[in-house]
Amino acid sequence: MTIIGSDKTTVSVATGQNDYYPLYLSIGNVHNNIWQAHCNTLALVGFLAIPKTEKKNSDDIKYRKFKKQLFHSSLSKIFVNLKPGMTTPEVTRCGDGHYRRIIYGLGPYIADYEEQVVLACMVKDWCGRYLAFxxxxxxxxxxxxxxxxxxxxxxxxxxxxxxxxxxxxxLVPFTNDFPRADIHELLAPDILHQLIKGSFKDHLVEWVGQYLELTHGKTRAKAILDDIDRRFSQWMGNDSKALMKVYLPAIEGHVPDDMVRAFRALLEFCYIVRVDVVMDDILAELKDALRCFHTYHTIFQTTGVCFDISLPRQHSLVHYELLIRMFGAPNGLCSLITESKHIKAVKQPWQRSSKYNALSQLLLANQHLDKITAARVDFMMCGMLKHGLVMRIQPFGELGITSFPTLICLFLYDQIHADDHHSSADVPLCDCPSYMGPIKIFHSATATFVAPSDPSGITGIIDSRSCSISD
Ligand SMILES: [Zn+2]
Structure with a gap:
């Protein structure tokens, strides 16, 4: 399968047209499901057009339809090159090491709800997978x-x-132009927008505020909310994911038990869907968490806070079990991966551009990035990039130690075998572990520690400055 993702992003709010609409693609059968793996294989395939019109026309129904159909036609045109792979089998090495005859298919498609609406050619507030009012x-x-x-x-x-x-x-969805593709089946789960930002922050957290206002009046509610804020504000800023971790103990005692239970069930659900390997017993736990959530979140209705708990993003929870069975662990399919890709493919190149007609510069920057990646793979295959460290020669040049990569391998060997009396001097270099990660140089570091019994300091605090390197 090919994983598709698109997500509008704004690079700067300060000047003029600075929205970009990148489209990403990844070959789905990578060796595992964790999002880092997908993030690394996700490639920018193009920028989708963002049509502009005068304000008076922007709500015109014909114009809105044109915009949506343009989106689908563009996707159809972009993916037309992949069509041969969807009809003629190709012998490919799979993640498990076995060779198989593979026919590719389109999707899943990672998109937030607003974009799913356009993708599924549906009316807003409906569900893209089932016909329910x-x-x-x-x-x-x-x-x-x-x-x-x-x-x-x-x-x-x-x-x-x-x-x-x-x-x-x-409207005609782009998937109609491809074999075995149905956009309604391809809408991927999206932990970030559906669960964390949607169900948790925009719905439940909001409703707690409304509940407090309803039961305590505006002024008292504000005082309680301030207290809730105080309980967790020291841990994080505006990060919803971090908020989830600390919200439960913060509201305890301020709201009815069933509200706390509803939060607990949703948190449980979120944690379960974030595991990297999902087995049947985990799916059973997931179902149970969802059942609890549906039981307890009615408290928001019975207390009169919210009459409408039929919200598309919250509703998406019911589809997770099937989606996990279809696409694997959703952790690898979250819009977090497109959001992190934006930084490398759009935001950083934009920063380095002249900011004038930046699109062509962005495309060129991405071409260069792709070529560097391809060159790296080629050099590795030719044995020119042993241990993958030569590309990062710059730090070693800075230190004046050209044998630094070798020294790291020897050092790692000695650390691992410290207890069993093996020395790196006795084994060939190729038996030593290689280190592929980044290396940072800190020219100096200060360590401050308390040593009360040390006679050299009056207060017992000692400063130590040292030259250091760390990974
Ligand atoms: Zn649905």
């Missing part, structure tokens, strides 16, 4: 499929398709 998404229904949509388009009025099925019938 926005007022009660969790109830579920028939699976959405392009086949089903086509049948509707042939027999039912566009207005009815819109109102009754939540589908924009005039």
């Amino acid at each position: 926005p007022s009660n998404l969790d109830e579920g229904g028939v699976s959405q499929s392009c086949e089903h949509t086509d049948a509707l388009v042939d027999s039912v009025d566009f207005g009815i398709i819109w109102d009754e099925y939540g589908i924009i019938g005039e």
